[in-house]
Amino acid sequence: MYRIMENRSLVSQLRIVFVCIIAASIAATAVTYAAAAVLYVYAQYKCIYPANYYEMQIPYIDAFIRNKNVALFSQSGKEELQNMLSGNGIYYQAVDAEGNILYGTNLERIFDDKAELYKRFNTTFKRQNYYIYTVPVIDDDGKVLGAIALLYRLKMSYVGARGRWLIIIFVIALISPFFYILGFTMLFSRIFVNSINKPLNLLMDASQKIKERDLDFTIDYRADNELGRLCAAFSEMKDELKKSLSAQWKMEQERVEIIEALAHDLKTPLSIIRGYSEALIDANTGGSEKLLKYLSIIENNAEKCSGLVQQMLYALDLERTNVHLQPVPVEMAEFLEQKVHQYELQAKQKKIAITLNIQGGTKTPVLVDKDRLERVLDNIVSNSLEYTPAGGKINISVKIEDNNVFYEICDTGRGFSQKDMERAFDKFYRGDEARRSKTGHSGLGLFIVRHLIEQLGGSIRLGNAESGGACVTFHHKIFRDIQ
Structure with missing residues (x-):
């Protein structure tokens, strides 16, 4: 992808990045939803009970109750029923012939009186989101001793702890597009940033080299976009600057050589002027005061010129790079x-x-x-x-x-x-x-x-x-x- 983007304009690169983010997010979301669908189908057989699962268990429980019959009102029968329905998702309630609760996992009174209890024998009715099926308990003489009421709901349920994990997985799958957009934005934006960082880093390094007065470098970046043209223009500028600085350095060298030669050439005649003016002053100590004044002016200005020449030579020496301190x-x-x-x-x-x-x-x-x-x-x-x-x-x-x-x-x-x-x-x-x-x-x-x-x-x-x-x-x- 980096090669595809390298020769495109910055606007085109931004468009490509945006399209890639959307396309990759849609593709990843589709794969995630497909995987979630497969998982759901698999879960229907392994992890999820159908909505009528507990209703389908009623005939087996009914047969068990009718088989045990009056024994369910004994302690051992009570324990057997409890063990059978424990963790089964079906609640139960054992009542006597008057509808009074004897034991069970649901202790809220279901039958108001004996008449209602008899009315509900071997039938299924609904109360407060529960379906209730009532199995009568009759002794060998045909006397009704009571009943076992089974309570269940018609809804999907999960097998053990795996159901909670399925819920988490489906929720994550549902919100996965947001994560995909965020993740692919970070990924493709990094690719985009890297595509423009390379020339920018090269330009920064080149600027530092120019600052250090090092013009012997090349910018190894070729691309038909704004950054490529910028690098090419920077390289041209560097070449022109190198030519200009080379010419300037040559002129500076020539200037230094001329000043140095001139300063050295001036030292001799100035020394001669100073020497002769001092000699004339010594030879005319008793002569004309006006002449001595003129000779003193000549001597002072000759000394001043010698000092200026010395300063010029010293300034030239200071500009040289090979400085040796003597602490x-x-x-x-x-x-x-x-x-x-x-x-x-x-x-x-x-x-x-x-x-x-x-x-x-x-x-x-x-x-x-x-x-x-x-x-x-x-x-x-x-x-x-x-x-x-x-x-x-x-x-x-x-x-x-x-x-x-x-x-x-x-x-x-x-x-x-x-x-x-x-x-x-x-x-x-x-x-x-x-x-x-x-x-x-x-x-x-x-x-x-x-x-x-x-x-x-x-x-x-x-x-x-x-x-x-x-x-x-x-x-x-x-x-x-x-x-």
């Missing part, structure tokens, strides 16, 4: 205090106060890539120093918790704009006017910081403090055990 044991408290001391030298020039707050087990050495962490802190704190006005504050909070170190660096500057928080980690983003450096920068600082933190197994987020000013929060993983 070393670091006592975080001592390390952070030394770093803050270095920043204080620059902060004093702008009268900026730097505070450090450390929480957690800072005395226990932890393994961390010290060089990368230093570069992260240098970039973030230098930005805060640059954008915090004179007389402002920079607060550095550090918390060591489990296998992570959490940092929050806040300043009292003007903070980040919404655009800054959305794009600050983009390569070469220069920021809006609120956070743009007057001296200019490469737009690579936070780009480098984000890559470094990700290499350290952490993440970074930008925000603004409630009282104003920018806040940079980030964390990185550590290893506590040092062998």
